[in-house]
Amino acid sequence: MLTKLLLKLTFVGAEWILWILFALSFASIAIIIERVLYYKNHKVNGEELSTQLSELLRKGDRHGAVQIVRELPNDSIEYGVLSAGIIGMSNGLESCYQAMQSVKASMRPMLERNLSILATIGANSPFVGLLGTVLGIIHAASELAATGTQSNPNAVMAGVFEALVATAVGLFVAIPAVVAYNIFQRRVRLTLARVDSLAHMILTVVSPDSQPAKSVAAPVPKRVS
Secondary structure, three states: OOEEEEHHHHHHOHHHHHHHHHHHHHHHHHHHHHHHHHHHHOOOOHHHHHHHHHHHHOOOOOOHHHHHHHHHOOHHHHHHHHHHHHHHHHHHHHHHHHHHHHHHHHHHHOOOOOHHHHHHHHHHHHHHHHHHHHHHHHHHHHHHHHHOOOHHHHHHHHHHHHHHHHHHHHHHHHHHHHHHHHHHHHHHHHHHHHHHHHHHHHHHHHHHOOOOOOOOOOOOOOOOO
């Protein structure tokens, strides 16, 4: 009973799988464009920022440091962490550290937004295409069985070739998604490493004679608004 029901579903063919793949392709392209624009609009010259901020903090020019931070994109993670650190400098090392930790933890999801969806599309599109190929081959085999052995073999092979298109489309969708995901993940890692470096710079200025502060990547309590 169940086998016959599933066979009826396979007779539909692979065309509906192709529509799913096209939808996944559009979603992947939309995410890639959105992420490219986001990273472009929030691009920060980390080396120049680190040099200028280090000189100003070493001189004790907190006002100059604030001015440099204000020039950064207001919704960037560098702006949020540095602003919290400069404000917390007057409250001591631990307060400064916790403030930067909290902001970093709260703003990190902005850097990684939609990347999990992109990874899912890249990982599963080939399997969706393979499903379409299997359904297409089953449909071609069923037509061969229905028409008998005297049927035109070219027509059967045409059905098989048509089914293989689904696998090709699945790979076509998956490859750009995987490449883009790896590029974006590298961008996120570099950004977080730069934020950690800037945060440690502020912590060193707050308490130059103290022991090295904990890593900014460690878990912290949630930010209190």
